[in-house]
Amino acid sequence: MRILVTGGAGFIGSHLVDTLLARGAAEVRVLDNLTNGTRQNLAGQSANPRFTLVVGDVRDGVVREKALHGIDIVYHLACLGVRHSLHDPVENHEVNALGTLVMLQSARAEGIRRFIYVSTSEVFGTAQYAPMDERHPTWPETVYGGSKLAGEAYSRAYFRTYGMDTVVVRPFNTYGPRSHFEGDSGEVLPRTIVRLLAGERPVIFGDGEQTRDFMHVSDTSAALALLAQGPGLAGETLNLGSGCEVTMNALCAAVAVAVGRPDLVPVHDIARPGDVRRLLGDPTLMASLTGFAQTVPFERGVAELVAWFEASGRENPDRLAQIEDRNWVALEAV
Structure with missing residues (x-):
């Protein structure tokens, strides 16, 4: 099959590209404006004749037409x-809501076989019960969560209204090599690793008992790849989580052990508004429909990610200065 991955130069997207090509896709085309993604993330495929990078914005109709021509399957990950x-x-x-709607419209006009919308667990907000199955209420805490939920609604509407084969998948908290630590796209685990490797104490907003459901990016990309062909998936909405929750306090402790600096205990700042308190996914439906099961336990994944950051530090010695460990209140006021 010929596959388009929007946002394919990003963290999850680039790993998905690697997985799809390794599994024999006839072509994998990436559409990315390189706002968050990088060419470096795709460097391993630059000489692959089955790989193409189209630089552009999903909101640009000319770019969409070029990227979608001849494509069978779309994975839509492009977002802010x-x-x-x-x-x-x-x-x-x-970008997140309108960009999804126009991608759906263009993909339908092109006659693609399946449109896979990669959403986020942020659509749920804080868990009202756990583990959170696909029917858990959606009460997003941020505009990001709201905009991704809108993309879900549009994807499901295209299935119901037009009979278009769409699948919605909600990854929980993905981590691993190439994960963002810098700027406003930085995530808690890589930020914590960078700080500890630099000899700085990690920062936790609130009491540290908020939880997340982490999955290694190799497992996330493997699960996403299964959605390209499986029968019985059209119109489905699937959670992609591990079924295990980790507190921020436990995360910092695990990283400190992996780095060999258990003396660097966290600094606690005031809690962030709109910060989700608890996330714990129920992976049952995903497993039953695709046979997927995760393979990388959290502690091993953290140790491997620490080793990756240690090895890549020579390429980017100023990582600490690129971290924005500001509370969202301060960020909003800027």
């Missing part, structure tokens, strides 16, 4: 993140 939504909610909506 949660911190971005705090300081520019309108652009966040335009």
